[in-house]
Amino acid sequence: MLNDTEFNLILDRYNRPWKGYRKVRKGPKKRISLHMESLDCRSVDEYLDKLAGNAAEEEELLSFLRITISRFFRDRQLWASLKDMVFPSLLQRTDTLDIWSAGCSCGEEVYSLCILHHLHFADSGSIKILATDANNTCLERGRKGIYQKSSLREVDAGIFSTYFSPSNKRNEYVIKPLFKNRIIWKQHDFFTAPPDKRFDLILLRNNLLTYHSPHIQAEALDRILRTLKPEGFLITGSHEKLPELSSNLIQTDFCSMVYQLVA
Numbered sequence: 001m002l003n004d005t006e007f008n009l010i011l012d013r014y015n016r017p018w019k020g021y022r023k024v025r026k027g028p029k030k031r032i033s034l035h036m037e038s039l040d041c042r043s044v045d046e047y048l049d050k051l052a053g054n055a056a057e058e059e060e061l062l063s064f065l066r067i068t069i070s071r072f073f074r075d076r077q078l079w080a081s082l083k084d085m086v087f088p089s090l091l092q093r094t095d096t097l098d099i100w101s102a103g104c105s106c107g108e109e110v111y112s113l114c115i116l117h118h119l120h121f122a123d124s125g126s127i128k129i130l131a132t133d134a135n136n137t138c139l140e141r142g143r144k145g146i147y148q149k150s151s152l153r154e155v156d157a158g159i160f161s162t163y164f165s166p167s168n169k170r171n172e173y174v175i176k177p178l179f180k181n182r183i184i185w186k187q188h189d190f191f192t193a194p195p196d197k198r199f200d201l202i203l204l205r206n207n208l209l210t211y212h213s214p215h216i217q218a219e220a221l222d223r224i225l226r227t228l229k230p231e232g233f234l235i236t237g238s239h240e241k242l243p244e245l246s247s248n249l250i251q252t253d254f255c256s257m258v259y260q261l262v263a
Contacts, residue, residue, distance in 0.1 A: 001033045006044045013048055016065060020210040024067050031064040067211060068138050070105040071151040072112050074205075075238045079116060081255035086233050087121055090200050093231070095125040100199045102190070102224060103207035104131040107142025107183075108151055113203075114179035115163055130195060132188035139185045145175035190220040198229045205257075209240035218243040225249065230263035 002010075007029050008018055021028065039057065041047035051058040073079050090097055097117075101110050110131045117127045133139050149171040152160065164173040188195070190208050208220055221243065228234060234249060236242065236257050242249070248262040 002029045002036075002044070007032070009044045010048070010061070011065075014062070014065065015213040015216055016211060017213055020212075021065075021067075024069065028064050028067075032061065035060060035064065063135065065211070066135055067207070068105045068135065070108040070206070071154060072108045072147075073154045074109070074112075075257065076154065077255060078235065078238070078257050079112065081252075081258055082113075082235075083116060083120055085252070085254050086201065086258060087117070089231075090233070091121060091124045094200065097125060097127045097201060098197065098199045098229075099127055099129045099201045099203070100195065100197075100227065101129060101131045101203045102188075103204065104133050104138070104142060104185075105135075105207075106138045106147070106151075107131060107145065107185075108147065109203060109205065110142065110183055111145065111163075111175050111179060114182060115159060118178070119159075127182055129183045130197070130199075131183055131185050132195075134187065134189035136187055139187060142183075143185050145177075147173055147175070149173065190224070191216075194223045194227045197227060198232075199227050200229055200232045201235070202228055202232070203235040205235060206237040206240070209236055209242065214243050225261070228261050230261055232261050234259040234261070 004025070007021075007025060010032065011018055011021060035057075036044075036047045039047065039050055041050060051061055087097070099113060101113070104110050110129055113127065113129060131139070131142060133142075146167055152164070152173060155164075160173075163176055163178070165176060166172070167174045186195075190212075202224065204221075204224065209217055212220070225234070236259070238257055242259070249259045250262050252258045252260055
């Protein structure tokens with residue numbers, strides 16, 4: 001399998017930071033090593049040269065560098081802030097919240113939003129969620145709404161029994177179809193034009209700001225923030241930091257993961 005030095009050469013070629021991948025590198029390294037073998041490449045230099053002349057194989061590598069780890073209600077402080085501060089603030093201004101989950105992985109975050117709204121704000125307004133990811137396999141899993149028990153470990157017993165049913169496989173559970181008409185699943189990456197829509201809330205968690213270099217982050221984030229409504233909120237991961245921006249995006253005092261676009 002690739003050693004860390006070899007893996008770093010690949011990260012450098014594709015402007016990916018070692019810091020972001022350090023704790024999750026085992027899976028990508030294993031998949032890339034198998035890919036190298038399939039292409040009969042004996043060194044990283046040979047591998048990178050071969051990828052440079054083959055767009056399909058290069059896209060295969062990029063798919064290995066996409067990290068799709070997620071779980072329901074990840075970072076409890078954030079979900080408390082959404083319930084106590086963000087949703088009430090937004091629902092004072094509109095009856096329908098337009099939300100974008102950018103880099104939604106397999107939909108754990110998307111369905112967590114739906115559950116939160118249904119539990120606490122069903123009588124206050126509705127939500128519409130655009131769930132996007134570059135990985136079509138993840139999107140298909142999100143559409144099906146089937147999850148391993150490991151991604152549900154932060155779901156309390158009451159929510160679990162209300163919103164999930166056992167699937168036909170051991171340790172797999174299906175979210176009930178209550179939210180299907182509230183979610184649009186769409187393939188999209190951070191480096192193409194953003195959706196032609198404005199959003200009250202954008203969740204950009206544990207993807208762009210972790211697994212890409214600062215200058216790429218800034219370019220992509222600038223495009224993403226053009227879709228955020230004035231007084232709207234941007235949500236990041238618990239260990240992520242925003243690049244320097246010229247916008248009026250202010251970190252809130254109630255949660256370090258929540259930013260607001262000041263008009």
